[in-house]
Each structure stands twice: as C-alpha cells, then as structure tokens.
Amino acid sequence: MTETRGVLAPATEAAVRERFEGVGPAAQTVTREVARAMELSKEEYDERVTSDVVGATREAMFASLLQVEVGDYEEFETAKADHPDAEVHENGSSDVDRAAWHYVPFSDALVATTFQNEPDAAVATLRRIAFSEFYEPVL
Incomplete structure (x- = not known):
C-alpha cells in the first residue's frame, strides 16, 4: 500500500515561490537554534552564520517537506x-x-x-x- 510522506506539493511556479518564502522564517529559527546548540559565541555566529547558511537551511527544509x-x-x-x-x-x-x-x-x-x-x-x-x-x- 502506498505511503504518503511530506506536505508540500505546490501546483504552480508562483505557489513554489510562495511556499519557499514561507519556509524562510523557520529556516532562520532552525539555523539560530543549531548555532545556539553548538554554543557559538556572538562573534562566531556573526562570522559563520551567513545568508548563504540560512539559504541552504531553507532549501533543505523545503526539499524535506516535498x-x-x-x-x-x-x-x-x-x-x-x-x-x-x-x-x-x-x-x-x-x-x-x-x-x-x-x-x-x-x-x-x-x-x-x-x-x-x-x-x-x-x-x-x-x-x-x-x-x-x-x-x-x-x-
């Protein structure tokens, strides 16, 4: 019997962009919490947690919800x-x-x-x- 996993199935390109934007705040929160769990100092956080890092988190989260x-x-x-x-x-x-x-x-x-x-x-x-x-x- 078929098992369904995940929740995202956007029907249009506009819906893809909308859902992707919607994942943004969660990606920022996840990134911040992971950095906190790693006990990064404020300086380390500012140096290492770039927009590219948050972007990679957003992409991974979006893909994992398909x-x-x-x-x-x-x-x-x-x-x-x-x-x-x-x-x-x-x-x-x-x-x-x-x-x-x-x-x-x-x-x-x-x-x-x-x-x-x-x-x-x-x-x-x-x-x-x-x-x-x-x-x-x-x-």
Whole structure:
C-alpha cells in the first residue's frame, strides 16, 4: 500500500515561490537554534552564520517537506498511468521491488527513485533530485 510522506506539493511556479518564502522564517529559527546548540559565541555566529547558511537551511527544509509517495514498483507503474503525459525521470533500476515518487505539476513531471531496501534514504535522495532539477530553477 502506498505511503504518503511530506506536505508540500505546490501546483504552480508562483505557489513554489510562495511556499519557499514561507519556509524562510523557520529556516532562520532552525539555523539560530543549531548555532545556539553548538554554543557559538556572538562573534562566531556573526562570522559563520551567513545568508548563504540560512539559504541552504531553507532549501533543505523545503526539499524535506516535498510530498512523496512510497510503494511497490507496481504502484509506481499505476502512478505513471495516472499521469500519462508526464515526463518520467526514473533514477535507479526497474528490477527492484519498490519506488518513491513525486509528481511536479507545474512541469508535468514524475520523478522517481527505485530501491530494494532503505525507504528513508530513497525518499531523501528523491527530494534532493526533485528540488535541484525542478524547484530550484523556478526560485
């Protein structure tokens, strides 16, 4: 049975930008709290926690929230049939039993990573791929 993970599935490029902006304050908070947990001094914080660091946090948070379906390979085949015009970007082998996939509506693309074991690793890999190939270019 297919398992859904994550909450973000923006349908348009405008929605992608809006959701990405919405993650900004949380990314700042997470970055600040991590720096606090690392016991960085004020000087170290000012020197090391740059806008690039907060930006990387925002990107990682956004990607980690993308909605992903996880199921067996046959369920992925059904997802492909549900999106007959979608461009399929499959990473891995069709000779394994399971897949994780994410539909990108504004690009009509279905991105997938196949796996035998380790669904958490497959989902993380898929999210990085989907973010870098489809979401990052519109931001």
